[in-house]
Amino acid sequence: MGHPVGDASETVLCCDMGGSSLRVGLVDRRGDVVATAACALTLTVDSHGQSEVDPNLWWQAFQDLVASLAADNPDLLRTVAGVSICGMTRTQVLVDEEGSAVRPAITWRDSRAGIEAADLAAAHDGESIDAFHPVARLAWIERHEPEIFAKARFVVDPKDYLAVKLTGRAASDKISLARLLAVTGGEGALSRFCSLLPQLVEPSAMIDHVGAGLPQPLDALAGCPVFMASNDTWTAVLGLGALRPGMAYNIVGTSEVLGLVSSRPAVAQGLMSVDWGLGFHQTGGPSQNGADVIPWLSRACGVDRQDMAVSFSGLLAGERHPQPVLFLPFLQGERVPYWDPDLRGAFLGLATGHGPTDLAWAVLEGAAFSARFVLERAEAAAGEPAKEIRFGGGGARSEAWCQVRADVMRRPVVVGACDEPGLLGCAAVAWTGLGDYASLAEAQETIARPSRRFEPRPDRVDDYDALYAVYKDAVPAAAPIAHRLATMRTAKGLAVPASSS
Incomplete structure (x- = not known):
C-alpha cells in the first residue's frame, strides 16, 4: 500500500x-x-x-x-x-x-x-x-x-x-x-x-x-x-482481553453469548465445548436472545423507536414495587443450555401494583439469571470459578446492565476501554499476521485495555440469590406450557370486532 x-x-x-x-x-x-x-x-x-x-x-x-x-x-x-x-x-x-x-x-x-x-x-x-x-x-x-x-x-x-x-x-x-x-x-x-x-x-x-x-x-x-x-464471539473475546485461562466472557448483542476459557477441555450438559486454539478451550455458547429484549419491551410499553435507549433508561429510573417480577427471557426459543426452539418467554408474579419499571428491571435480571445458569454449569465442568467476567457488546454500554450482571452472577464485571471489542479483536489478528506482534497473546496485552470494573454489591446479592432459585424452578415448570402454546395457532375470527363490544 x-x-x-x-x-x-x-x-x-x-x-x-x-x-x-x-x-x-x-x-x-x-x-x-x-x-x-x-x-x-x-x-x-x-x-x-x-x-x-x-x-x-x-x-x-x-x-x-x-x-x-x-x-x-x-x-x-x-x-x-x-x-x-x-x-x-x-x-x-x-x-x-x-x-x-x-x-x-x-x-x-x-x-x-x-x-x-x-x-x-x-x-x-x-x-x-x-x-x-x-x-x-x-x-x-x-x-x-x-x-x-x-x-x-x-x-x-x-x-x-x-x-x-x-x-x-x-x-x-x-x-x-x-x-x-x-x-x-x-x-x-x-x-x-x-x-x-x-x-x-x-x-x-x-x-x-x-x-x-x-x-x-x-x-x-x-x-x-x-x-x-x-467468529464474532472468539474475536470479541480476544478484543476484551479474555482469551486466557480462568476468564469468563459475556457478550450481549442481538443474541447473547457466554463462556469460560480454560486450559483443558470441559464437558457440560447443554453447553458447547470448543477447542479455541492456542491451548485454550471454551465451555459455554450462544443464547437465542439478547439485547433485542430491550426494543421488544420498549415497543410493548409504547416507547418511540427513535428514543428507545433514553426511554428504557427512563423506565429503569422509576420506582420499583417491593415484590419482584420474574422474567423468562426465551422470546425466540433458546439455544444454550436447552437447545429448544419452542421455549417461550414469560413474566411471572405480576400484580396490579407492577408497572413498566418493574418489567424493565425484570428483563435485565432475567437475562442475567440465564447467563448465571450457563456460567455455573461451565464452572462446575471446568472445576474452577471464573476470576472475572469480561463484558462486551451493546449491553456493556449500560451501567445498569453491568451492575445487575455483577450482582446476579457474584463476579466482578470488567468493561473494556473501547466499546467495539470485535473490531479490536480483528485488529489484534491483523497486526499479529503482519508481524507487529509475536503472538495473539502479546497483541491482546497491548490492544485490549480494561476500563470500568463493577463489583457485586453485598446488599443485593442475597436478594438475587433468592430470586435466582425461583428462576431455576420456573424454567422447567413453564417449559411444558410453552411447548403447548408454541404449537397453537389462533384463528383470526376469534378476535372480537370492536363494533360488537
Whole structure:
C-alpha cells in the first residue's frame, strides 16, 4: 500500500458483522480506533421458523461503509496495511466454485430443520444434533432443494463470504465451523457433507490478498493481505482481553453469548465445548436472545423507536414495587443450555401494583439469571470459578446492565476501554499476521485495555440469590406450557370486532 513496515500512520481495516449491525473501523497498531462506520442489519423469522438473508446485502453494506470512511477522509484507505473480518456464525452461506451464493443464507435464528435434526440424531452417536445445527440445515436443503444443493461447492460463514468477495478464495477456520466438523469426520452417514468444507486456516493466517478490479473504493485496497480472524464471539473475546485461562466472557448483542476459557477441555450438559486454539478451550455458547429484549419491551410499553435507549433508561429510573417480577427471557426459543426452539418467554408474579419499571428491571435480571445458569454449569465442568467476567457488546454500554450482571452472577464485571471489542479483536489478528506482534497473546496485552470494573454489591446479592432459585424452578415448570402454546395457532375470527363490544 506504499507504506513502509512500522509506519505509525498505518491502520488495519476491521469488520465485525453481528446479527443487528455491520461495523467497520480503521484501527492502528496500538488498538486506537481511528474511524468507524456502521449500519443496521435485520434478521427476521417467519411463522415457520425460517430466517434467511441474501448475503449480497452484506457485501453491498460492506462496500457502502468503506465508501463512507473514504468519503469522510479520502486519504484514510491509503493507510490500510491489512484487512480482518469477523462475524456471526452458525449461519450457513452456500457458494459455488466462483464464490457466488447459490441461495439465501440460513441464519442462526432458523429452526426449520427439526425433522432433519431428529433423523440425523438417530443415526449419529455423538454430538447432539438439533434444529439449530448446521448439518441439520444442510440436510434440509438437500431434501427440499436438491437442485440448489447440487450447485453448492462450499459452505461458509458470513465473514468468509465477505472474504471470498474480496479475495476470490473460499476459506474458514476450525473454530467457526466446529459444530459441522464435529459430525462430518470419519466414515459415517454425515461424512457426505464433508466435501462442502472449505480450506481451514488458523485465525491469524492470511487468506489471500484483495483482488484487482473491485468497485470503488475497494479498488484502493488491491494487494492488501486479508486475515481470517474467526467468529464474532472468539474475536470479541480476544478484543476484551479474555482469551486466557480462568476468564469468563459475556457478550450481549442481538443474541447473547457466554463462556469460560480454560486450559483443558470441559464437558457440560447443554453447553458447547470448543477447542479455541492456542491451548485454550471454551465451555459455554450462544443464547437465542439478547439485547433485542430491550426494543421488544420498549415497543410493548409504547416507547418511540427513535428514543428507545433514553426511554428504557427512563423506565429503569422509576420506582420499583417491593415484590419482584420474574422474567423468562426465551422470546425466540433458546439455544444454550436447552437447545429448544419452542421455549417461550414469560413474566411471572405480576400484580396490579407492577408497572413498566418493574418489567424493565425484570428483563435485565432475567437475562442475567440465564447467563448465571450457563456460567455455573461451565464452572462446575471446568472445576474452577471464573476470576472475572469480561463484558462486551451493546449491553456493556449500560451501567445498569453491568451492575445487575455483577450482582446476579457474584463476579466482578470488567468493561473494556473501547466499546467495539470485535473490531479490536480483528485488529489484534491483523497486526499479529503482519508481524507487529509475536503472538495473539502479546497483541491482546497491548490492544485490549480494561476500563470500568463493577463489583457485586453485598446488599443485593442475597436478594438475587433468592430470586435466582425461583428462576431455576420456573424454567422447567413453564417449559411444558410453552411447548403447548408454541404449537397453537389462533384463528383470526376469534378476535372480537370492536363494533360488537
